[in-house]
Amino acid sequence: MAAQDAAVDSLRDREIGVEQEHLDRVYHRLEEKIDEAEFLMHDAVKRGQVGTPGALAERDAQVFRAGVHLNRLNNEFEDFLFGRIDLLLGKDGERGPDGAFTSVEPADDAVRPDHTADIAETLHIGRIGVLDSDYAPLVIDWRAPAAAPFYRSTPKEPGRVVRRRVIRSKGRKVLGVEDDLMRPELTARLGGGTLPVIGDGALMAALGQARSHTMRDIVSSIQAEQDMVIRAPAASVTEVSGGPGTGKTAVALHRAAYLLYQDRRRYAGGILVVSPTPLLVAYTEGVLPSLGEEGQVAIRAVGSLSDEAAGVEGATTYDEPAVARVKGSSRMLHVLRKAARGALEQPGAQPASQDGQLSFGDEEPEPARSAGTPTRLRVVAFGARVELEADELQRIRNNVLSGTAPVNLLRPRARKLLLDALWSKSSGRGRYTDPELVAELRSSFDEDVSTETPFLTFLNDWWPELTPRRVLATMADERRLGRWARRILNQGEVRRLARSLKRLDSEGRGPLSVHDVALLDELQTLLGTPHRPKRKREFDPLDQLTGLEELMPQREETQWERAERLAAERTEYAHVIVDEAQDLTPMQWRMVGRRGRHATWTVVGDPAQSSWSDPDEAAAARDEALGGRPRRRFTLTVNYRNPAEIAELAAKVLALAMPGMESPVAVRSTGVEPRFEPVRDRDLAGTVRAEARRLLTEVDGTIGVVVAMNRRAQAREWLAELGPRVVALGSLEAKGLEYDATVVVSPAEIADESPAGLRVLYVALTRATQQLTVVSGERDLPDAHGVPDLLRE
Numbered sequence: 100m101a102a103q104d105a106a107v108d109s110l111r112d113r114e115i116g117v118e119q120e121h122l123d124r125v126y127h128r129l130e131e132k133i134d135e136a137e138f139l140m141h142d143a144v145k146r147g148q149v150g151t152p153g154a155l156a157e158r159d160a161q162v163f164r165a166g167v168h169l170n171r172l173n174n175e176f177e178d179f180l181f182g183r184i185d186l187l188l189g190k191d192g193e194r195g196p197d198g199a200f201t202s203v204e205p206a207d208d209a210v211r212p213d214h215t216a217d218i219a220e221t222l223h224i225g226r227i228g229v230l231d232s233d234y235a236p237l238v239i240d241w242r243a244p245a246a247a248p249f250y251r252s253t254p255k256e257p258g259r260v261v262r263r264r265v266i267r268s269k270g271r272k273v274l275g276v277e278d279d280l281m282r283p284e285l286t287a288r289l290g291g292g293t294l295p296v297i298g299d300g301a302l303m304a305a306l307g308q309a310r311s312h313t314m315r316d317i318v319s320s321i322q323a324e325q326d327m328v329i330r331a332p333a334a335s336v337t338e339v340s341g342g343p344g345t346g347k348t349a350v351a352l353h354r355a356a357y358l359l360y361q362d363r364r365r366y367a368g369g370i371l372v373v374s375p376t377p378l379l380v381a382y383t384e385g386v387l388p389s390l391g392e393e394g395q396v397a398i399r400a401v402g403s404l405s406d407e408a409a410g411v412e413g414a415t416t417y418d419e420p421a422v423a424r425v426k427g428s429s430r431m432l433h434v435l436r437k438a439a440r441g442a443l444e445q446p447g448a449q450p451a452s453q454d455g456q457l458s459f460g461d462e463e464p465e466p467a468r469s470a471g472t473p474t475r476l477r478v479v480a481f482g483a484r485v486e487l488e489a490d491e492l493q494r495i496r497n498n499v500l501s502g503t504a505p506v507n508l509l510r511p512r513a514r515k516l517l518l519d520a521l522w523s524k525s526s527g528r529g530r531y532t533d534p535e536l537v538a539e540l541r542s543s544f545d546e547d548v549s550t551e552t553p554f555l556t557f558l559n560d561w562w563p564e565l566t567p568r569r570v571l572a573t574m575a576d577e578r579r580l581g582r583w584a585r586r587i588l589n590q591g592e593v594r595r596l597a598r599s600l601k602r603l604d605s606e607g608r609g610p611l612s613v614h615d616v617a618l619l620d621e622l623q624t625l626l627g628t629p630h631r632p633k634r635k636r637e638f639d640p641l642d643q644l645t646g647l648e649e650l651m652p653q654r655e656e657t658q659w660e661r662a663e664r665l666a667a668e669r670t671e672y673a674h675v676i677v678d679e680a681q682d683l684t685p686m687q688w689r690m691v692g693r694r695g696r697h698a699t700w701t702v703v704g705d706p707a708q709s710s711w712s713d714p715d716e717a718a719a720a721r722d723e724a725l726g727g728r729p730r731r732r733f734t735l736t737v738n739y740r741n742p743a744e745i746a747e748l749a750a751k752v753l754a755l756a757m758p759g760m761e762s763p764v765a766v767r768s769t770g771v772e773p774r775f776e777p778v779r780d781r782d783l784a785g786t787v788r789a790e791a792r793r794l795l796t797e798v799d800g801t802i803g804v805v806v807a808m809n810r811r812a813q814a815r816e817w818l819a820e821l822g823p824r825v826v827a828l829g830s831l832e833a834k835g836l837e838y839d840a841t842v843v844v845s846p847a848e849i850a851d852e853s854p855a856g857l858r859v860l861y862v863a864l865t866r867a868t869q870q871l872t873v874v875s876g877e878r879d880l881p882d883a884h885g886v887p888d889l890l891r892e
């Protein structure tokens with residue numbers, strides 16, 4: 100036995116040595132390329148010293164190319180070679196531009212009748228493609244067509260692949276190799292010897308690794324059904340559904356990298372990835388840079404999508420479910436339309452005599468500014484007083500508002516109609532009959548009236564420029580909100596909504612909830628931003644190189660800052676990826692839809708994990724956002740996260756939440772059953788803490804403790820002393836995340852928290868990669884084994 104082990108070890112060492120040799124060649128080639136790039140840089144700087152405009156432009160172009168080159172090489176130097184495939188001869192013997200055979204199928208005579216065959220081609224796969232100096236492929240980019248068999252080949256449909264190898268390396272050192280045989284029936288020969296096979300495949304090794312607080316890429320172990328989605332043509336809308344842990348988020352991010360590789364020019368318009376929470380954004384942020392992509396892709400939480408919520412974190416507070424339900428509903432659109440117009444009028448108007456008086460000339464003192472909307476406009480023109488009374492002002496307002504244009508953009512029209520009305524009453528009007536003289540008089544009337552501070556003050560008060568935040572703040576007034584929401588929301592809804600907005604001051608400053616953000620974004624559209632002339636920039640010769648800034652990331656800017664800046668500059672994207680799409684409310688769909696009106700889309704989600712109470716309403720909003728574009732649908736069926744023992748328990752909740760819905764198949768089993776800990780409510784804190792502490796000794800990575808939303812703060816206190824490996828999460832925050840072990844506290848509390856509570860509980864139960872403990876309180880009615888009522892057969 101020992102002799103056999105030693106033989107396996109020496110074979111493994113030999114194969115590691117083979118791959119090491121290849122990696123050395125690759126590094127050698129990369130170093131040559133870096134030298135070339137550095138030479139280009141220096142050469143370019145020298146040319147710049149010539150000083151002629153032509154030489155300057157040439158220098159800039161060279162610096163640009165060399166910079167891009169260096170940036171890519173430096174980024175992708177670490178651990179970028181990860182795979183290898185050994186293939187049979189291709190059917191027609193044709194080769195593509197990268198030197199690889201193009202045919203997926205083997206040649207008819209590739210396999211001899213005695214089941215022996217020769218390896219005709221070996222390809223190494225990595226994060227970028229590297230060509231040798233004679234243009235032979237040393238590494239094939241994982242996104243290139245020639246790399247597809249690495250992902251697509253299965254023992255059932257092997258194509259030309261005989262052996263698939265995953266190479267584990269760190270920096271310049273190969274640490275290990277794991278092989279999968281796709282054609283185990285063959286005796287294949289390579290370089291005069293039999294093709295060796297090491298290990299039992301890389302997937303299980305990858306799945307068994309401890310988790311950290313950031314997601315890893317899966318580039319070396321993408322599975323065939325996932326690869327179909329990643330490489331699906333970017334036509335219209337690609338919809339991907341699949342249960343928990345099927346790799347939807349991973350696939351969506353790899354797809355972004357693939358699309359950029361396929362058509363960088365097309366996606367220069369940017370790719371937006373919409374995530375449900377800032378926690379998931381932080382968790383996934385490293386994946387794209389590890390795939391060699393950054394900058395072009397903005398990953399944003401839905402709570403920080405609108406400029407109105409701009410800031411590092413955006414909105415992170417959650418409304419109670421009944422309020423969230425109102426704010427997310429598409430009925431809010433009708434309320435907001437009314438509010439955007441109604442908010443022009445501010446309550447608390449002063450008596451008419453003090454309101455908005457205007458002196459034309461110097462005869463009268465400037466009036467005091469009113470607190471509310473002025474109800475009278477008075478000017479003195481051509482020696483006579485001209486007034487517009489409340490009813491006339493109202494008529495003008497109604498007239499201006501009769502269209503659908505954004506309110507702030509209507510201000511010039513309001514101003515014009517005010518001047519028309521004043522003019523029609525002024526003595527100047529009847530003074531002349533000659534049309535030319537009348538026109539001249541009118542124009543000097545307009546100029547004089549409209550540039551006087553008091554008129555401007557009146558206009559500012561009577562037709563103020565509204566900000567979305569200010570309008571939202573006016574909705575905290577229950578009486579006014581009730582008027583705008585008549586026949587749209589019921590009284591209870593109005594009361595709850597108004598109360599939730601009392602957090603904001605009169606200008607709308609204050610903490611925003613996640614659901615407020617979509618309301619602000621809608622208001623932004625309803626109000627419009629008045630055009631303001633931009634300050635002219637000084638001429639910069641670098642501007643002539645279009646795309647320079649876009650393509651050459653600056654060293655001092657982090658990936659996060661860059662994505663933020665680009666996102667802030669963009670209002671629309673070329674491709675929009677929506678992760679956890681089942682959670683977007685109708686109002687959020689409208690917000691996301693505005694960012695992809697001309698985009699192609701990838702929408703991934705799982706209806707069984709939806710925390711939105713009215714799936715039909717959300718589906719209608721989603722259809723509206725995606726328009727009539729054709730859709731391609733994919734389903735992922737294998738759960739790579741949860742061991743079978745945990746998946747089985749979660750399936751019980753799925754049966755309650757969505758009867759008839761199928762669970763994905765768990766790909767592995769650990770033999771460790773979920774634990775149940777019944778507890779008296781008063782002992783909850785101690786038990787949860789003790790359980791988290793126990794799990795710290797059981798698993799190497801992270802531990803997530805999931806509680807009902809209203810216990811969040813409490814749970815953080817319980818666990819404060821346990822260090823960074825333990826994280827306390829509200830049920831809605833657990834979305835998309837995963838931990839080595841999880842403690843789910845009181846399933847009944849989580850399920851009772853909202854109408855979608857059972858689906859939220861399903862999410863909570865499917866976060867662990869190794870171990871799960873369910874702590875049941877009194878409300879969970881645990882049986883003798885501690886199993887709560889909701890999780891029994």
Ligand SMILES: Nc1ncnc2c1ncn2[C@@H]1O[C@H](COP(=O)(O)OP(=O)(O)OP(=O)(O)O)[C@@H](O)[C@H]1O
Nearest residue numbers: 317320321322343344345346347348349739740835
């Ligand atoms: N082909 C793969 N190779 C290795 N690991 C994988 C593979 N596919 C998925 N995984 C891992 O499985 C876990 C779940 O993936 P991911 O979070 O993308 O699933 P999901 O479908 O988005 O889950 P959920 O719906 O629960 O949020 C991750 O740790 C991911 O790295």
